Amino acid sequence: MDVKVGDMVPEWDMPSVRRERMRTMAAILRDPNPVHWDDTSTTRYGFEGKTINQGPLGLSYMVNMLHEWAGPTSIRRFIMTFPQAVLSEDHVVAKGEVTGIREENGKTIAEVDIWLHNDERGTLLKGSAEVCVSGEA
């Protein structure tokens, strides 16, 4: 896989963040927070009629992007921050840019800035990843 600094990772598109997936995720996580499944609980946070996506779900869109780019066993490290909430029905696009390349234990590791974009509110999540780009991790 030929990768160089400045390369953009092919985008991964989530046309609409679905609230039923948040409900399933809440059960899997055993997460009692109602903001993920009760849209009346989010009014006081300014998100009336919306539910708030779980952090692991929001970042999973960037995981999917990296898997499609470099393979399912490629991710070595994933660091994510959460500047804005991802809401039900949001259209979000996972994006990434290669910022560094290094060799480690005979493998080529790409350092990638990653973020989740929404046309109305800009960058919702942002972070970085280390991805093995020299075949099976």
Added chain:
Amino acid sequence: MENRPMPPVEEIRALVGHQFPGGTYTIQHWENFLLTECTGTTPLPNGQVHPAAMFHVPILGANTTIGEMFELGQAENDASIGIESYDWELFKPLYEDVAYDISARISEADRVIQDDGRTYDRIQFIFTLKDPEGENAARSTVTWHYNRSRALMEK
């Protein structure tokens, strides 16, 4: 949930070194299938677990819960937690039907007071997953902010 009062800073700092009971966790196919579907993609090959599991598997495998982690930091309410960061290190891929041995501790805990009076307690949890051979498989570092709205109101 009623807002509870802000705890003394000494109680927050005393959390450093807290060890969770620990234990094992085996990710079953149904759980991985549903989790992966929630992320908007199809299951990974060869029973590989979607990395989105790196949030809940360490927590549940350490024999704690999100609710207990809220309680340890004396969260004001369910919605007062802010995420500073999640740091997931995957030393090897995780797979279904493998019993991972999980240990966890609180590595940092302190109060932060910003110039505008916003106050939160910053608590960091580290979870380590070992495979049945005893090798490190993954590590999850969760850093949360326990926001204290009462401090701002009293300023």
